[in-house]
Amino acid sequence: xxxxxxxxxxxxxxxxxxxxxxxxxxxxxxxxxxxxxxxxxxxxxxxxxxxxxxxxxxxxxxxxxxxxxxxxxxxxxxxxxxxxxxxxxxxxxxxxxxxxxxxxxxxxxxxxxxxxxxxxxxxxxxxxxxxxx
Numbered sequence: 001x002x003x004x005x006x007x008x009x010x011x012x013x014x015x016x017x018x019x020x021x022x023x024x025x026x027x028x029x030x031x032x033x034x035x036x037x038x039x040x041x042x043x044x045x046x047x048x049x050x051x052x053x054x055x056x057x058x059x060x061x062x063x064x065x066x067x068x069x070x071x072x073x074x075x076x077x078x079x080x081x082x083x084x085x086x087x088x089x090x091x092x093x094x095x096x097x098x099x100x101x102x103x104x105x106x107x108x109x110x111x112x113x114x115x116x117x118x119x120x121x122x123x124x125x126x127x128x129x130x131x132x133x
Contacts, residue, residue: 018044019044022072046074050078053078057080070132077123090105111130
């Protein structure tokens with residue numbers, strides 16, 4: 001079983017739409033309120049990064065199951081400048097936008113799987129999954 005939906009990110013309102021879609025999909029998957037909040041927070045961080053650093057991109061949300069284990073995967077993709085220093089970006093407290101710096105390390109902690117593909121001048125794709133336990 002697989003169900004996919006997405007939100008294009010162009011404005012701050014699109015971040016709100018992506019958060020709401022993520023919460024709805026997490027709820028439909030059977031996640032409790034705490035995990036719904038984790039998933040929603042991860043989506044918010046990813047969508048905000050797209051808006052701030054790439055200008056536009058997409059959040060894709062997929063509900064799926066493997067061997068009767070249910071999960072939700074979020075793919076955040078853009079054609080922006082790419083991430084120059086992955087190690088620095090993954091440091092707690094690092095921020096180039098003046099934010100709290102919880103961004104990428106926070107997303108990694110909130111979710112069960114986390115993978116970044118980035119290429120300078122070509123863009124970034126972040127894939128992260130939360131499994132229903």
